[in-house]
Amino acid sequence: MKSVLITILTTFSFFPAQTLDSLINKKADMIIKSALTEQIGYQLLEELTELGGRVSGSASSLSAINWAKLKMEELGLANVYLQEAMVPHWVRNDIESAEIRFKKIRMANRSLNIAALGGSIGTPAEGIVGNVLEVKNFKELETRKAEAKGKIIFYNRAFDNTNVNPFISYGMAVDQRVFGAIEASKYGAKAVIVRSVTSKPDNTPHVGVMRYADSLAKIPACAIGVQDADFLSGMLKTDPDLQISIKLNCENLPEIMSYNVIGEIEGSEYPDEIIVIGGHLDAWDKGSGAHDDGGGCMQSIDALLLLKAVGYTPKRTIRCVLFTNEENGSGGAEAYADSALKSGEKHIAGIESDRGLGTPRGFSVTADSLTLKKMNSWLPLLNKSLIDWIRPGGSGADIGKIKNMQAYIGYVPDSQRYFDYHHSANDTFDVVHPREMQLGSASMAILLMLISEYGI
Amino acid sequence: MKSVLITILTTFSFFPAQTLDSLINKKADMIIKSALTEQIGYQLLEELTELGGRVSGSASSLSAINWAKLKMEELGLANVYLQEAMVPHWVRNDIESAEIRFKKIRMANRSLNIAALGGSIGTPAEGIVGNVLEVKNFKELETRKAEAKGKIIFYNRAFDNTNVNPFISYGMAVDQRVFGAIEASKYGAKAVIVRSVTSKPDNTPHVGVMRYADSLAKIPACAIGVQDADFLSGMLKTDPDLQISIKLNCENLPEIMSYNVIGEIEGSEYPDEIIVIGGHLDAWDKGSGAHDDGGGCMQSIDALLLLKAVGYTPKRTIRCVLFTNEENGSGGAEAYADSALKSGEKHIAGIESDRGLGTPRGFSVTADSLTLKKMNSWLPLLNKSLIDWIRPGGSGADIGKIKNMQAYIGYVPDSQRYFDYHHSANDTFDVVHPREMQLGSASMAILLMLISEYGI
Numbered sequence: 001m002k003s004v005l006i007t008i009l010t011t012f013s014f015f016p017a018q019t020l021d022s023l024i025n026k027k028a029d030m031i032i033k034s035a036l037t038e039q040i041g042y043q044l045l046e047e048l049t050e051l052g053g054r055v056s057g058s059a060s061s062l063s064a065i066n067w068a069k070l071k072m073e074e075l076g077l078a079n080v081y082l083q084e085a086m087v088p089h090w091v092r093n094d095i096e097s098a099e100i101r102f103k104k105i106r107m108a109n110r111s112l113n114i115a116a117l118g119g120s121i122g123t124p125a126e127g128i129v130g131n132v133l134e135v136k137n138f139k140e141l142e143t144r145k146a147e148a149k150g151k152i153i154f155y156n157r158a159f160d161n162t163n164v165n166p167f168i169s170y171g172m173a174v175d176q177r178v179f180g181a182i183e184a185s186k187y188g189a190k191a192v193i194v195r196s197v198t199s200k201p202d203n204t205p206h207v208g209v210m211r212y213a214d215s216l217a218k219i220p221a222c223a224i225g226v227q228d229a230d231f232l233s234g235m236l237k238t239d240p241d242l243q244i245s246i247k248l249n250c251e252n253l254p255e256i257m258s259y260n261v262i263g264e265i266e267g268s269e270y271p272d273e274i275i276v277i278g279g280h281l282d283a284w285d286k287g288s289g290a291h292d293d294g295g296g297c298m299q300s301i302d303a304l305l306l307l308k309a310v311g312y313t314p315k316r317t318i319r320c321v322l323f324t325n326e327e328n329g330s331g332g333a334e335a336y337a338d339s340a341l342k343s344g345e346k347h348i349a350g351i352e353s354d355r356g357l358g359t360p361r362g363f364s365v366t367a368d369s370l371t372l373k374k375m376n377s378w379l380p381l382l383n384k385s386l387i388d389w390i391r392p393g394g395s396g397a398d399i400g401k402i403k404n405m406q407a408y409i410g411y412v413p414d415s416q417r418y419f420d421y422h423h424s425a426n427d428t429f430d431v432v433h434p435r436e437m438q439l440g441s442a443s444m445a446i447l448l449m450l451i452s453e454y455g456i
Numbered sequence: 457m458k459s460v461l462i463t464i465l466t467t468f469s470f471f472p473a474q475t476l477d478s479l480i481n482k483k484a485d486m487i488i489k490s491a492l493t494e495q496i497g498y499q500l501l502e503e504l505t506e507l508g509g510r511v512s513g514s515a516s517s518l519s520a521i522n523w524a525k526l527k528m529e530e531l532g533l534a535n536v537y538l539q540e541a542m543v544p545h546w547v548r549n550d551i552e553s554a555e556i557r558f559k560k561i562r563m564a565n566r567s568l569n570i571a572a573l574g575g576s577i578g579t580p581a582e583g584i585v586g587n588v589l590e591v592k593n594f595k596e597l598e599t600r601k602a603e604a605k606g607k608i609i610f611y612n613r614a615f616d617n618t619n620v621n622p623f624i625s626y627g628m629a630v631d632q633r634v635f636g637a638i639e640a641s642k643y644g645a646k647a648v649i650v651r652s653v654t655s656k657p658d659n660t661p662h663v664g665v666m667r668y669a670d671s672l673a674k675i676p677a678c679a680i681g682v683q684d685a686d687f688l689s690g691m692l693k694t695d696p697d698l699q700i701s702i703k704l705n706c707e708n709l710p711e712i713m714s715y716n717v718i719g720e721i722e723g724s725e726y727p728d729e730i731i732v733i734g735g736h737l738d739a740w741d742k743g744s745g746a747h748d749d750g751g752g753c754m755q756s757i758d759a760l761l762l763l764k765a766v767g768y769t770p771k772r773t774i775r776c777v778l779f780t781n782e783e784n785g786s787g788g789a790e791a792y793a794d795s796a797l798k799s800g801e802k803h804i805a806g807i808e809s810d811r812g813l814g815t816p817r818g819f820s821v822t823a824d825s826l827t828l829k830k831m832n833s834w835l836p837l838l839n840k841s842l843i844d845w846i847r848p849g850g851s852g853a854d855i856g857k858i859k860n861m862q863a864y865i866g867y868v869p870d871s872q873r874y875f876d877y878h879h880s881a882n883d884t885f886d887v888v889h890p891r892e893m894q895l896g897s898a899s900m901a902i903l904l905m906l907i908s909e910y911g912i
Contacts, residue, residue, distance in 0.1 A: 032620060036619075036620070162488075162492045164492070164840065164841060199891070358815075359870045386620060416815050416891045417889055433873055435617070435622075435655065435873075436872050
């Protein structure tokens with residue numbers, strides 16, 4: 001890019017903001033400046049990610065919950081409290097290893113980069129050793145079910161990097177991880193190894209939840225880095241009788257109490273009309289859950305603080321909810337939704353940030369067409385922080401449980417890198433860009449202000 | 457993000473593509489799949505960035521030019537040739553250092569992270585030693601001109617990170633770098649140190665072109681990393697008489713011949729109507745010019761190859777031009793524009809990629825309102841590769857020189873990280889994301905196809 005001849009883009013003047021209150025317009029500008037200057041959400045995320053993994057029910061998850069409550073109080077949110085929610089208590093523990101024992105090829109045992117999937121049982125202390133059946137999908141497994149008994153099933157269907165939207169690729173590959181153990185157990189397999197569901201061709205295992213069926217034997221399940229998956233697949237072609245040994249000492253303990261963290265700014269005119277914003281504070285433990293979803297939680301707190309920072313007094317109550325246990329149970333979302341239903345509180349809209357921390361692109365909204373039209377009339381303001389569109393679509397797993405809202409809103413940032421990090425040791429604070437994250441805080445703060453001011 | 461409950465975004469179905477030819481629609485899908493699968497542009501960029509720095513007139517720049525010509529031929533472009541252009545020949549050479557010599561503070565000399573600005577003269581072999589006058593802008597310098605004589609002027613105005621569009625922040629700070637030596641020389645200063653114009657708070661110097669006035673003494677000019685700029689500013693507060701010594705052996709040699717690299721696909725119906733796509737192959741030398749602008753060049757080649765890969769035969773001629781000498785002279789752009797004017801070739805539109813390799817956002821277009829309206833009718837197809845808008849605005853420094861085109865089009869990717877890398881050692885292949893870059897190739901290929909098919 002030329003150094004002298006600067007061509008200023010016209011990003012900011014495209015939509016005339018004639019129909020919007022000029023004070024609100026000014027506040028939107030102030031929100032963006034404050035977001036980019038103070039970087040409160042980004043700083044909070046740095047603190048949060050220093051507290052360690054946040055698997056539901058873990059001690060470090062409880063530390064994060066207590067830290068978040070204290071932060072909300074210190075930073076001046078009202079009615080801060082912890083809301084109880086029972087959650088699964090799966091523990092990774094300290095042993096997870098796998099190695100190939102070659103039969104035909106004259107090579108020493110070769111270790112593999114694996115990690116237990118969330119919810120998996122462990123192996124016996126001496127490990128599990130077995131021959132391997134590689135399949136691409138459940139249909140192939142069914143076709144070859146006669147070969148499955150006593151084997152380790154190796155699911156090796158790759159993430160399809162040809163989709164523009166990586167969430168589609170994720171949806172196309174993740175059944176191996178979630179239901180792979182059930183399908184394998186049907187045919188008497190003894191364990192499952194699943195190719196990591198990721199867009200990045202490195203060797204980091206990407207974990208995530210897996211499930212068992214009560215009627216079937218539970219067998220251990222782990223993710224394998226994609227480079228090792230390719231290596232293993234190659235070796236199986238020349239040495240089909242090779243064996244793999246797996247050792248895991250993860251375990252499922254009894255359900256345990258966890259908590260949603262809640263704080264708010266009370267509405268000045270319609271305090272009984274509630275707008276919720278949130279993400280999930282629990283996260284898989286191999287990284288520090290920066291993109292998924294510590295950052296979404298910190299953006300949610302940040303959005304409320306930005307409204308306070310610019311001196312905006314909301315007409316309606318704006319509530320921040322950091323949900324527990326999104327990753328493996330939805331205990332937090334159910335507890336919040338149940339409580340909202342019982343109390344009869346009127347929830348008018350919810351915003352969820354749980355698609356990573358890229359630059360803002362749009363909002364995906366479940367609402368009637370009139371509501372969508374109203375929200376689209378706000379694009380002039382939202383475009384200031386790089387929201388280019390509001391479209392019908394899904395919102396998020398946590399706010400989605402709340403009954404009878406007028407609008408369920410998912411914040412949609414750029415997602416091209418998201419599955420490079422997702423559920424893995426790659427998801428750390430250093431892969432978050434402060435400007436990209438903070439523009440997300442600003443976008444959601446502006447939308448909260450608009451809903452609070454004009455209703456929905 | 458929830459592992460099981462996948463909410464598919466509706467990104468692809470928002471704009472109905474009813475008015476567009478279904479074959480073109482299908483080709484657009486094929487272009488995107490091919491771009492993300494084959495990643496030709498990304499692979500070419502890896503090769504290019506291994507060839508070293510590409511400052512205009514340098515031996516390694518000539519290697520890159522010859523490499524690019526060979527690649528165009530190998531990959532099947534037509535009428536490949538090198539077009540002569542005289543360019544400045546500035547050489548960094550091997551000596552660039554600076555250190556603080558404290559007077560009041562009892563500290564050993566402290567070295568500073570500096571790099572000569574492009575076009576700067578060197579210092580005498582023994583270096584320049586001087587006291588320091590820190591200013592924020594030319595106005596402050598004028599006010600304090602009585603203090604400037606014999607001093608080293610330290611321009612320390614920071615990049616304003618509160619603008620949503622970092623190009624605006626760049627435009628607000630870059631005068632220090634480009635014109636700082638001229639302004640300082642007016643008042644008898646002996647050298648210039650300029651705070652790096654960057655959004656990233658690290659200590660890497662960000663260079664770029666600087667200018668002299670023929671009527672004034674030429675004085676050496678260098679960039680300093682922003683951490684060292686802050687350190688120096690702090691030290692000056694307690695030790696205002698500290699001195700800095702600077703040694704540079706960069707030099708300006710006589711103008712030298714360089715070349716634009718040109719290749720094309722000839723139009724089948726209107727071969728005389730030319731659509732240009734390009735970027736600039738020259739780059740500053742501290743990094744490897746991946747984002748600025750090797751990537752834009754490789755996307756331009758890739759766009760033509762994608763059209764060939766999907767079997768699209770353009771009605772109009774599509775020409776790829778890799779311009780030389782954008783960074784410090786525009787010699788390549790002028791040579792191309794002059795040649796086009798003399799030959800009488802009819803150029804109907806030009807696309808330039810020179811804003812980095814982020815995820816596509818839009819196209820910024822200089823054209824009449826009818827042309828803009830026509831291009832906006834193509835958004836359904838362009839949106840497939842994440843182009844959300846087409847807006848009036850500037851295009852690019854290279855295609856901007858071509859006379860009488862109907863449309864001057866700038867490709868606009870996400871720019872939040874661009875000035876972290878720009879003109880510095882940070883601008884390397886490893887900070888390019890393949891999916892983001894390849895979606896840019898696809899966006900431009902689709903736009904080329906539309907212009908070629910329907911005119912403009």
